Amino acid sequence: MTDNHTAYRPRRSVLYMPSSNERALEKAKTLPVDALILDLEDAVAPDAKDIARENACAAVRSGAYGRRELTIRVNGLGSQWHDADLAAAAAAGPDAIVVPKVGSAEEVRSLVEAMEAAGAPAHTRLWAMVETPAAVLHAEEIALASDRLACLVLGTNDLYKELGATFVPGRAAVQTALQLVLLAARAAGVAVVDGVYNDVKDAEGFLAEARQGREMGFDGKTLIHPGQVGPCNDVFAPGADEVEQARAVIAAFETAQAQGRGVATLNGRLIENLHVDTARKVLATAEAIAALS
Numbered sequence: 001m002t003d004n005h006t007a008y009r010p011r012r013s014v015l016y017m018p019s020s021n022e023r024a025l026e027k028a029k030t031l032p033v034d035a036l037i038l039d040l041e042d043a044v045a046p047d048a049k050d051i052a053r054e055n056a057c058a059a060v061r062s063g064a065y066g067r068r069e070l071t072i073r074v075n076g077l078g079s080q081w082h083d084a085d086l087a088a089a090a091a092a093g094p095d096a097i098v099v100p101k102v103g104s105a106e107e108v109r110s111l112v113e114a115m116e117a118a119g120a121p122a123h124t125r126l127w128a129m130v131e132t133p134a135a136v137l138h139a140e141e142i143a144l145a146s147d148r149l150a151c152l153v154l155g156t157n158d159l160y161k162e163l164g165a166t167f168v169p170g171r172a173a174v175q176t177a178l179q180l181v182l183l184a185a186r187a188a189g190v191a192v193v194d195g196v197y198n199d200v201k202d203a204e205g206f207l208a209e210a211r212q213g214r215e216m217g218f219d220g221k222t223l224i225h226p227g228q229v230g231p232c233n234d235v236f237a238p239g240a241d242e243v244e245q246a247r248a249v250i251a252a253f254e255t256a257q258a259q260g261r262g263v264a265t266l267n268g269r270l271i272e273n274l275h276v277d278t279a280r281k282v283l284a285t286a287e288a289i290a291a292l293s
């Protein structure tokens with residue numbers, strides 16, 4: 001829920017947009033999204049890479065995106081655009097640089113060195129995309145490799161491709177991978193966001209997948225279309241009933257403590273310290289979300 005180096009910030013909705021698409025860059029200024037990924041990689045055609053890089057860096061420098069967390073996804077290590085993308089993004093100083101297809105801790109360390117050599121300011125963090133079988137198997141070492149690393153991002157499209165798997169509702173084919181990446185992120189104390197849902201017209205399928213991600217423990221979900229933002233924010237925010245329940249849990253425990261007891265019950269259910277911790281996180285998340293508006 002929080003990363004280990006900075007205060008919690010909501011990442012319920014994390015929207016990709018092709019940085020070559022100027023309408024989308026404008027539109028994003030009006031969307032209630034928690035974070036934006038200004039994409040230079042898969043959503044951008046080879047002959048538009050240079051203009052996309054210029055647009056993304058100009059967007060970061062513009063200061064026109066308000067409280068939204070602003071990140072730039074560079075092309076992958078080893079591609080012909082990677083070095084120029086990383087240098088330009090580091091100089092622009094977004095909240096994070098998102099790197100696709102990171103495969104090992106060694107790659108994380110060399111990315112951080114390159115960011116620092118290019119003068120990335122201290123606030124610019126690294127988000128590593130986990131989207132290959134090797135990355136899933138190395139997720140823990142990737143998550144722990146550097147203090148600059150703030151978030152793991154699932155790349156489920158690439159993962160399906162690499163596994164030779166087929167998408168079915170419920171995502172049985174990638175459940176193990178999703179769980180391993182979540183375990184790694186939580187063990188390292190970094191944030192973790194779920195992969196994208198490709199059918200922008202299938203609102204019901206999107207909601208089912210977003211809810212599954214929330215139940216599993218993801219901080220939020222990556223998105224590809226403005227229409228997915230509102231539903232995603234709702235799914236990943238604590239509901240009024242959860243906030244009320246959290247307050248009741250804390251109150252019941254405090255009453256028990258005042259009476260010299262270490263445990264309490266609420267409506268017949270046991271309440272211990274750990275439930276109070278969870279309740280406090282629910283309240284902190286709700287407060288952080290309320291503070292956005």
Ligand SMILES: CC(C)(COP(=O)(O)OP(=O)(O)OC[C@H]1O[C@@H](n2cnc3c(N)ncnc32)[C@H](O)[C@@H]1OP(=O)(O)O)[C@@H](O)C(=O)NCCC(=O)NCCSC(=O)C[C@H](O)C(=O)O
Nearest residue numbers: 016017018023024027028043155156157158196224225226
């Ligand atoms: C999927 C799209 C190509 C659909 O585009 P379009 O047909 O233009 O949609 P609409 O006409 O419904 O758009 C309505 C307005 O919204 C703006 N728009 C559309 N998409 C975005 C967006 N992502 N961000 C901001 N604004 C957006 C349009 O410009 C319209 O604006 P206006 O006319 O002013 O009202 C398109 O949505 C799209 O390109 N999406 C992003 C695709 C993308 O980034 N893909 C790469 C990442 S996904 C991935 O693969 C992750 C990972 O690597 C993995 O492996 O899984």
Ligand SMILES: [Mg+2]
Nearest residue numbers: 131155157158
């Ligand atoms: Mg990908």
